[in-house]
Each structure stands twice: as C-alpha cells, then as structure tokens.
Amino acid sequence: MAQPMATRASGPSAQFAWAAPGFGGGAVGAAGGAFGAGRRADKGWDGRPDTRTLQLRESQRRHRQRKLNYVKSLEDRAKSADEAWRRVSELEAMCVALQHELDKYRNPSLIHSDNIRNSKNNINVSHALDIDEASSMLSRIAAIANSPLIHQFFSLVQAQVDCNDVKQRRLFILRTLKVSSDILDLCGVVDRQKIYDIMMDFKTRNSSHEIYVNQMTTNFKFHSEGSATMSTLSATSSTSSDLIIPEARVDPAIVNSIESLFRSSLKAIKPLQGASQLIDDLCAVGRSMAIHGANMEERFFKVLELTDTLKQMCETEEDQRK
Numbered sequence: 404m405a406q407p408m409a410t411r412a413s414g415p416s417a418q419f420a421w422a423a424p425g426f427g428g429g430a431v432g433a434a435g436g437a438f439g440a441g442r443r444a445d446k447g448w449d450g451r452p453d454t455r456t457l458q459l460r461e462s463q464r465r466h467r468q469r470k471l472n473y474v475k476s477l478e479d480r481a482k483s484a485d486e487a488w489r490r491v492s493e494l495e496a497m498c499v500a501l502q503h504e505l506d507k508y509r510n511p512s513l514i515h516s517d518n519i520r521n522s523k524n525n526i527n528v529s530h531a532l533d534i535d536e537a538s539s540m541l542s543r544i545a546a547i548a549n550s551p552l553i554h555q556f557f558s559l560v561q562a563q564v565d566c567n568d569v570k571q572r573r574l575f576i577l578r579t580l581k582v583s584s585d586i587l588d589l590c591g592v593v594d595r596q597k598i599y600d601i602m603m604d605f606k607t608r609n610s611s612h613e614i615y616v617n618q619m620t621t622n623f624k625f626h627s628e629g630s631a632t633m634s635t636l637s638a639t640s641s642t643s644s645d646l647i648i649p650e651a652r653v654d655p656a657i658v659n660s661i662e663s664l665f666r667s668s669l670k671a672i673k674p675l676q677g678a679s680q681l682i683d684d685l686c687a688v689g690r691s692m693a694i695h696g697a698n699m700e701e702r703f704f705k706v707l708e709l710t711d712t713l714k715q716m717c718e719t720e721e722d723q724r725k
Contacts, residue, residue, distance in 0.1 A: 532561055532612055537605035544597060546590045556582045563616045572616065573704065607720055658693045662686050674717050685709040 452460075534557050541553050559579040566572040583602075587595055606613055669675055669682045685706065692702045717723045 532557075532564065533605075533608040534561075536608075537601055540601045541586075541598065544590065544594050546594050547586055550586070550589065552582050552586050552589075556586065564612050573700075576616075576704075576707075577700075603724060607723075658690055662690060665689075669713070672717065672722050674722055675713060678713060678716060681709060681713055685713070 538553060538557055542548055547553060556579065559575050559582060563572055563575045563579065566575060586598065590598060666682060666686055669685075670679065675682065688702050688705050688709065692706070714723050
C-alpha cells in the first residue's frame with residue numbers, strides 16, 4: 404500500500420525551503436500577490452464595476468435627487484408663504500377698516516363732526532374749542548391712529564360745553580373719562596406720556612372752556628333726586644355699565660403714603676401755600692374714595708370742584724401743570 408506523501412517536510416532544511424523564494428509557500432504567496440495587484444477592489448475580473456459598487460452609486464444618485472427635490476419644495480413653500488403673508492396683511496387692513504365702521508354704528512358720535520369745529524357756545528364762551536391740533540397730534544400716535552376713540556373724545560368734550568343741563572353734562576364727563584381710559588389702555592408707557600402732554604396742551608388752549616364747564620358742573624349739588632336722575636341716565640345708556648365709577652378699596656397704608664406725598668407736593672407750589680384747608684379737603688375726599696368706596700360719583704365731582712379751585716389760584720401755567 405502506498406504511503407501518503409508528506410505535506411510538509413521537517414527539520415532545518417524544510418524551514419529553509421518554505422522561507423526561500425521560489426520554493427513552496429513563499430513562491431505561491433509572491434505569485435498570488437502579483438496577480439491580485441493587477442485588479443481594482445471595486446471592479447470584477449473583467450475591469451467592470453461590481454454589483455455592490457453599482458448599487459452604492461445608484462443609492463447616492465437617488466439621495467442627491469431627494470435632496471434637490473426637498474430644496475425645491477422648500478423654495479416653493481417660501482414663495483407661497485410670502486404670498487400668504489401679503490394676503491394676511493391685506494385682510495388685517497380690511498378688518499381694521501370694518502371694525503372702524505362697526506364702532507361708528509355701535510357708538511355713534513354725540514354730535515356731528517362738523518359741529519366740533521364750527522359750533523360756538525353762546526352762553527359764557529365766545530370762541531370755539533381749539534380741537535384740530537390736538538386731534539391731529541393724537542392721530543399721529545401709531546397705537547391709536549385709526550381708533551374712533553379720538554373722535555369720540557372730542558365729541559364728548561364739545562358736548563360738555565354745549566350742554567345746558569348739569570346732570571347731563573356730568574354724564575358726558577363720565578363718558579369722557581371712560582373714553583380717555585380706553586385710549587390709554589391701547590398705548591404703552593411712552594405713548595401715554597405723549598398723550599398726557601397733548602391733553603395738557605389742549606386744556607391750556609381751551610382753559611376758558613374748562614373753567615366754564617367745571618364751574619357749571621361743580622356748582623350743582625347732588626341730592627337724592629339728582630342721584631336718581633344720574634342712575635336713570637346711566638341705565639338707559641348703551642354703555643351704562645361702563646359709566647359707573649367702580650368702588651375700589653385700597654389698603655389704608657398705601658393711601659397714607661400717597662396722600663403724604665400728594666399733600667407735600669401741593670403745598671410746595673408757591674401760590675397754594677396759603678390754601679392748606681382746600682388741600683386738606685381734597686386729600687380727605689380722595690382718602691374717602693380710596694378707602695370707603697361709596698357715593699363715588701358725588702365725591703368724584705367734589706374732587707373736580709376742589710381741583711378747579713386750586714388751579715384758579717395758580718398764577719402760571721407751570722404751576723397749574725404741577
């Protein structure tokens with residue numbers, strides 16, 4: 404029986420044969436390396452790309468196409484967003500205009516706009532109210548530029564001057580305060596200061612009208628009949644619930660702090676240094692309104708009366724502003 408051929412020699416000579424080039428494994432390894440070097444890793448034996456490479460390239464191509472499609476969709480959405488934004492701006496402008504028209508129907512002016520500029524009170528005031536400049540300056544404030552409240556405010560001021568009934572005039576005054584509060588609610592701190600300056604200038608330009616209205620209003624004393632009349636007028640008004648002065652009660656400690664500062668500020672005005680009793684009365688009425696919160700309308704007009712008296716004692720506009 405034939406013996407199997409030894410697959411590997413042993414001994415030093417065998418190790419030399421395996422290590423020597425041209426013999427055994429060394430020769431085969433060298434030949435295999437030379438053959439493999441003639442072929443790229445991404446190509447087959449015939450030099451064409453293999454299947455894996457083709458799949459990878461196709462995947463990359465599809466990925467690039469998806470990216471291009473996504474970018475294009477974003478551009479289309481951006482264009483449509485610009486168009487939608489322009490449309491929204493147009494609709495907002497239409498809403499403002501429609502709201503303005505609705506306010507005109509819901510809250511009609513007390514007098515016609517022409518009467519604001521052309522009417523003249525022939526009782527104690529010989530000239531018309533100077534309204535145009537103040538109205539124009541208020542209309543330049545962005546927050547209230549398109550608000551009907553500006554026209555309502557000056558309509559109510561004119562109505563105070565034209566009215567001959569004291570109880571009705573008091574109702575106009577309360578409405579004016581409500582509109583003034585609504586105007587301020589639409590504005591920030593900076594705009595509120597602008598409005599205050601405009602109103603002070605308006606009052607200065609029409610000081611004779613203000614004095615007339617205050618005198619004609621505060622000389623009327625509230626009795627039970629007068630209070631009932633005011634309640635009836637308020638109940639029949641379309642905004643009656645807004646004309647009631649709220650009975651807000653304030654912490655007495657806060658009232659004391661504010662009253663002390665207010666009193667010292669008034670007494671620091673030179674023409675009022677001899678009017679301690681009037682100042683004390685004004686502080687007492689204000690304290691009563693803040694703490695007790697009853698008979699607010701009567702006390703409110705008492706404050707107007709005392710304030711008007713103190714203002715008439717001031718010799719300069721600067722003192723009146725203080």
